[in-house]
Amino acid sequence: xxxxxxxxxxxxxxxxxxxxxxxxxxxxxxxxxxxxxxxxxxxxxxxxxxxxxxxxxxxxxxxxxxxxxxxxxxxxxxxxxxxxxxxxxxxxxxxxxxxxxxxxxxxxxxxxxxxxxxxxxxxxxxxxxxxxxxxxxxxxxxxxxxxxxxxxxxxxxxxxxxxxxxxxxxxxxxxxxxxxxxxxxxxxxxxxxxxxxxxxxxxxxxxxxxxxxxxxxxxxxxxxxxxxxxxxxxxxxxxxxxxxxxxxxxxxxxxxxxxxxxxxxxxxxxxxxxxxxxxxxxxxxxxxxxxxxxxxxxxxxxxxxxxxxxxxxxxxxxxxxxxxxxxxxxxxxx
Numbered sequence: 428x429x430x431x432x433x434x435x436x437x438x439x440x441x442x443x444x445x446x447x448x449x450x451x452x453x454x455x456x457x458x459x460x461x462x463x464x465x466x467x468x469x470x471x472x473x474x475x476x477x478x479x480x481x482x483x484x485x486x487x488x489x490x491x492x493x494x495x496x497x498x499x500x501x502x503x504x505x506x507x508x509x510x511x512x513x514x515x516x517x518x519x520x521x522x523x524x525x526x527x528x529x530x531x532x533x534x535x536x537x538x539x540x541x542x543x544x545x546x547x548x549x550x551x552x553x554x555x556x557x558x559x560x561x562x563x564x565x566x567x568x569x570x571x572x573x574x575x576x577x578x579x580x581x582x583x584x585x586x587x588x589x590x591x592x593x594x595x596x597x598x599x600x601x602x603x604x605x606x607x608x609x610x611x612x613x614x615x616x617x618x619x620x621x622x623x624x625x626x627x628x629x630x631x632x633x634x635x636x637x638x639x640x641x642x643x644x645x646x647x648x649x650x651x652x653x654x655x656x657x658x659x660x661x662x663x664x665x666x667x668x669x670x671x672x673x674x675x676x677x678x679x680x681x682x683x684x685x686x687x688x689x690x691x692x693x694x695x696x697x698x699x700x701x702x703x704x705x706x707x708x709x710x711x712x713x714x715x716x717x718x719x720x721x722x723x724x725x726x727x728x729x730x731x732x733x734x735x736x737x738x739x740x741x742x743x744x745x746x747x748x749x750x751x752x753x754x755x756x757x758x759x760x761x
Contacts, residue, residue: 456495461526462488463519470597471530473512480510480530490523511535514560514597535596540604542590544715545643547677551588551713555604560597565605576602577609586636586710587612612636615716623723628663639722640710644673647739652717654743656725658733667731669700677711734758 467489471480477500485493500507508531515529516536540558542551548570556566565573570584579587589611593604620632629635638659646652662669676683678696692699698707714722730743732750736757744750 456492457499457524458522459492460520461517461523462491463517465519467517468514468536469517469530470514471510471512473598475510475512477507477510484526489517490526496523496527508532512598537594537596539592539594541592542588542608542713544590544718545646545712546590547712548584548586548588551590551608555601558595558601561595561604562598562600564600564602566601573602573605577606579609583709586640586713588713589615590713590715612713616719619716619719619723622720624725627723627725628660629723634706635719635722636714637706637710639714639718640712641669641671641673641706642721643714643718644712645671645733645741646718647735647741649717651741652721653724653726654728654730655733655741656721657728658730658743660725661729661731663705665731666704668702668704669706671700673711674698674700674707677707 469484469487469489478497481490481493481496484490490496508527510530511533513535515534517526517529521529538558538560540554542554546554552565552570552573555561556563565576568576571580574580574582574584588605588608591608591611593607595604616632616636620635623629623635627635629638638656641659642652642655645655659669659671672687675687675691675694675696675698678694678698679691692701695702697703698711700707728743729745732744732747732753733741734744734750734753734757735741742753742757744753
């Protein structure tokens with residue numbers, strides 16, 4: 428009897444050792460590096476479950492001992508991650524457990540889209556149409572239909588989207604980027620308008636948005652924005668027309684081919700500030716925060732004219748005579 432007990436005890440110890448060794452081996456397979464030599468993108472499809480993802484990773488040779496991960500689902504189901512759809516960057520040397528943790532994280536691969544200050548809404552839409560990995564929901568829609576989807580049916584779209592660099596992941600829609608840019612512009616405009624000078628010749632925040640777009644399109648040197656804004660402010664106060672070339676170009680639309688003629692300056696479009704009084708009916712571009720701030724806090728001074736020097740800066744003048752001399756110097760001679 429004693430001998431039998433000893434035998435049973437030895438068998439139990441051996442079984443325990445075997446179980447322990449098997450468990451350690453299983454864990455070592457989960458912690459082993461995945462079979463990658465270079466960084467690789469892997470996409471978790473929407474609605475994909477754990478077993479499907481593990482199977483796909485095994486088919487691609489990334490997980491070599493798939494049995495260990497199947498067993499994990501049976502023995503430790505509570506440890507399985509909630510897989511999130513999206514693209515993930517798998518790195519050489521990461522373990523199988525680290526891979527699973529990554530696929531359940533928010534660390535999806537992201538891309539960037541830059542909308543420069545001074546672009547038009549049409550240019551922004553072209554950039555969205557060409558952006559890789561985006562879901563293109565607005566590509567076949569006109570501007571009015573896009574604004575309706577954004578719940579802003581009453582608005583002309585120009586000027587209402589904040590220029591910046593936007594990051595996105597595969598599957599995000601162009602409409603979501605537009606919504607982000609719209610809400611960013613709305614909040615920025617509201618904030619800037621609250622800090623406006625008391626003596627502005629502007630009655631609404633929308634007029635400030637229009638003014639900022641003119642400043643943005645006229646600015647080659649960022650430090651000149653407040654000075655340009657000051658010129659526009661003083662011209663409005665005196666009942667002078669703004670006479671800014673970018674409004675002529677915007678009014679010409681697709682007819683503009685890089686040159687403005689005297690006939691263009693005289694053409695009565697709704698935007699031509701050589702012909703109309705005051706501001707154009709809508710913005711002509713997407714202004715950044717600096718242009719918005721300049722529009723509501725223009726620089727003090729007495730200048731009423733400016734002309735481009737050809738190097739990105741402007742010559743500012745107080746009198747028409749001085750301005751004409753500057754035009755002869757910087758434009759006509761060139």
